[in-house]
Amino acid sequence: MEKVTIIIDGREVEGIKDQSVLDVARENGIPIPALCYHPEVSTSGGSCRVCLVEAHQNERMRLVTSCNYPVRAGLEIRTDTDLVRRIRKGVLELLLARVPDSEVIRDMARDYGVGEPRFFKDEGEDNRYKCIACGLCTLVCEEVVGVCAISMLNRSREKAPGTPYHKASNACIGCGACVYVCPTSAISMKDEGDTRTIWGKQFTMIRCSVCGNPYIPDAQVDWIVKTTGKDKAFFEKCPDHR
Amino acid sequence: MDVDIKKVNEIISRYDQSEESLLAILQDFQREFHYVPEEGMKRLSDVLYVPESKIYAMGTFYKTLSLEPRGKHTVKVCMGTACHLKGAGQILEAIERELGVKRNHTTVDKRYTIESVNCVGACAMAPVVVVNENYYGHMRPSKIMDVLNKYK
Ligand code: SF4
Ligand code: FES
Numbered sequence: 359m360e361k362v363t364i365i366i367d368g369r370e371v372e373g374i375k376d377q378s379v380l381d382v383a384r385e386n387g388i389p390i391p392a393l394c395y396h397p398e399v400s401t402s403g404g405s406c407r408v409c410l411v412e413a414h415q416n417e418r419m420r421l422v423t424s425c426n427y428p429v430r431a432g433l434e435i436r437t438d439t440d441l442v443r444r445i446r447k448g449v450l451e452l453l454l455a456r457v458p459d460s461e462v463i464r465d466m467a468r469d470y471g472v473g474e475p476r477f478f479k480d481e482g483e484d485n486r487y488k489c490i491a492c493g494l495c496t497l498v499c500e501e502v503v504g505v506c507a508i509s510m511l512n513r514s515r516e517k518a519p520g521t522p523y524h525k526a527s528n529a530c531i532g533c534g535a536c537v538y539v540c541p542t543s544a545i546s547m548k549d550e551g552d553t554r555t556i557w558g559k560q561f562t563m564i565r566c567s568v569c570g571n572p573y574i575p576d577a578q579v580d581w582i583v584k585t586t587g588k589d590k591a592f593f594e595k596c597p598d599h600r
Numbered sequence: 601m602d603v604d605i606k607k608v609n610e611i612i613s614r615y616d617q618s619e620e621s622l623l624a625i626l627q628d629f630q631r632e633f634h635y636v637p638e639e640g641m642k643r644l645s646d647v648l649y650v651p652e653s654k655i656y657a658m659g660t661f662y663k664t665l666s667l668e669p670r671g672k673h674t675v676k677v678c679m680g681t682a683c684h685l686k687g688a689g690q691i692l693e694a695i696e697r698e699l700g701v702k703r704n705h706t707t708v709d710k711r712y713t714i715e716s717v718n719c720v721g722a723c724a725m726a727p728v729v730v731v732n733e734n735y736y737g738h739m740r741p742s743k744i745m746d747v748l749n750k751y752k
Contacts, residue, residue: 509653509654511656
């Protein structure tokens with residue numbers, strides 16, 4: 359691993375060659391807003407554009423998405439210039455027009471002084487209402503969970519994640535990873551008693567033998583046992599009582 | 601919908617059993633069945649080891665692929681610039697109203713599939729409606745049903 363030194367907002371910081379600018383900034387406590395990127399998902403990022411920064415290199419400046427821009431020696435990053443703020447404000451205005459109901463986007467937009475968007479407001483349905491179509495849920499499901507139960511369906515304004523034929527999916531294990539990573543809380547998951555409902559499918563939850571709380575869908579346990587060979591008995595207790 | 605699974609298998613066997621063949625196979629489904637049937641996508645997923653969600657997503661992405669069974673006749677309403685200015689929108693609305701069907705869908709009796717398309721290259725005749733392979737120019741909302749009724 360080759361270490362490189364770069365400058366972020368006038369500060370010299372160290373990173374590893376090809377690490378993303380955003381990761382290096384976060385390690386050094388320099389805030390950059392980001393929505394569609396998750397460090398555990400290698401294919402994520404590059405979609406929402408709110409993480410834009412100025413990248414100065416070889417006497418040239420470019421606006422780049424920090425979540426997937428690799429650090430190299432001699433790179434200088436500025437995260438909070440007038441230009442960055444102005445462009446990011448435009449990005450947020452567009453996002454707000456797409457998902458006027460998302461609290462996350464509304465708050466961010468307000469911080470950047472966006473009022474009513476000048477653009478056509480999208481009055482979508484269901485999960486489209488808060489979904490910015492970044493695709494992070496589908497990437498987690500494929501890359502981390504490994505079942506690929508959901509994909510981004512349709513195009514342009516209709517683009518949104520979903521299961522095949524919009525029916526309960528055979529592949530989904532009900533783990534909720536997609537809900538967990540969604541930056542705008544656009545995916546609905548309901549846990550009621552022993553039942554979890556997600557993507558139109560119901561799962562039976564297993565209860566912890568110590569505290570009695572339902573904590574994991576049986577389909578997820580089956581999947582973990584099948585793919586890792588772990589002993590099923592391990593899942594009789596929840597993480598707090600193991 | 602009954603889909604001949606033998607035909608599905610025959611189409612799949614025409615190609616390399618790899619992910620790259622996906623789109624070509626879906627296009628052949630479309631040509632054979634006039635839509636991409638669920639059974640076909642399921643079988644394809646099993647044979648090529650590609651997650652069903654990816655195949656379905658591909659089906660929703662390309663406009664030339666239809667996921668619903670198609671009607672006997674295809675009615676294309678041109679929405680190109682010239683037709684648009686000449687009132688293609690009203691024609692489309694008239695069709696939707698008369699047949700009780702939304703654009704890019706098929707009537708319940710499976711007689712017509714209605715599509716809005718972008719420029720069929722006959723702007724001089726605007727507004728244009730194309731039924732199957734036949735072009736009808738200078739269309740008006742009041743005339744459209746006379747044309748469609750010719751197609752049983
Ligand atoms: S809950 Fe289903 S769709 Fe969501 S990440 Fe888990 S397996 Fe994938
Ligand atoms: S976080 Fe970088 S583009 Fe979304």
